[in-house]
Amino acid sequence: MTTIPRRRARLEQLLTHLAETLFERDRPYTEREVNEALLTVHEDCSALRRHLVDGGLLVRPRDGSSYRRVR
Template sequence: MMRSGLVRADDQTFDPDVFTAILDAAPVAQRQGIERFVDGRRIRQYPANLEQRGELLAWVAGNVFEPGEILAEREVNERLLAYSEDVAVLRRYLVDYQLVERRSDGTEYCLTGSGPIVAVE
């Protein structure tokens, strides 16, 4: 125990400073931006901060959709599955944040501003 530094050689008492030294020697890198909320591409949690949530959703939308591309709901769900098991919530967030447009009958989706999705009468 003394050779490991856990116990002081002079008075044979526990040395709590050894743990501080170990932790200081290898600090854990703090994640920045959307990396705080994802593991790879999977969303671990949605940010409570609405601006940060918007940044996360913009990142997802940019990875899922190509500009001008119109996708059926099934295709959107398949692509969103790489980011979350709950594709319905993620899809709704993308529409609510006005990153993705949805046809009124819910059958087609595209990036906002990518072209018209004709409304179903």
Template sequence: MEAGTIVGLLADPVRLKVVAALALGAGTLTDVAEASGLPLKDVALAARRLSRAGLVDRDGHALVLHADRFGEAARAAAATAPPAPQLSADPGQDAVLRAFVRDGRLISVPAQHSKRRVVLEHLVHVFEPGVRYPEREVNALLAAWHPDVAALRRYLVDEALLTRESGVYWRSGGYVEV
């Protein structure tokens, strides 16, 4: 079964409640109705649909959830998913960035200095060389990456990637594409 099919089935709140009740140990239509608070008729219709899809075995009033199908579908989807784009041409830097950057956002600031430096050198590219930025604009650009803009600002200045004077910042380090 494909992951998209499972997600489609579970997008219906009634079927989702039926699957949840089965996963928590309900074994009959009546048990599911009691556990989910759904009318027996709705449980029966949802069970029929889940059974046709192969997620549930139905024998009269007894129901069995095939929970293993969720994992199988997830593994199959992961195997066919396109590879994530490279964040750096350097394999070591790319590995660090993949660990800390998801969907264009910094999920956490690395504690280890060498890894933090890689992340900061990647992050500083949001600032154009030669452009001066007021602190408010720096905060707005950094907030798109991570909510702790003060820490990011401080790290960028401490690492000499940004320079600050009188509340105005400019890019002063990092690799520049020419």
């Protein structure tokens, strides 16, 4: 992937696909593991990670210890 989609519908489709293919449900992931998985798709892993969290596809507990796929 060369660019992150700007259109909301395309971005949501991409994020759903990434969450379903890169992350197992209810398994905790460190930030490093999330970044490594997202780097296989695009170099701006932090933007993708933020989009996944903002979109409710990944959650991070208040203690910031790990990420989990929720949907």
